[in-house]
Amino acid sequence: MKALRITGCHQPMWYQHYVGQLFPLVREYPEYYMSREVEGYVNIVHKCDAVVVEVSENGNNQQAA
Numbered sequence: 001m002k003a004l005r006i007t008g009c010h011q012p013m014w015y016q017h018y019v020g021q022l023f024p025l026v027r028e029y030p031e032y033y034m035s036r037e038v039e040g041y042v043n044i045v046h047k048c049d050a051v052v053v054e055v056s057e058n059g060n061n062q063q064a065a
Helices: none
Strands: 004-007 022-030 030-036 042-046 050-054
Touching: 022 050, 030 050
Parallel strands: none
Antiparallel strands: 004 022, 004 050, 022 030, 030 042
């Protein structure tokens, strides 16, 4: 399964306190990703603030996708 690892936050966004954390990748657009927030809402993540990683079903084996 593909996920986003938050690597930074260049402006105030919902994920500013979650640097280093993983969130599910919902969809990719040219300028941003769509991910699911902690509260369950779908919201954007700027591409400059995250990398896509492959995560196994049990949450291990995180590798750059």
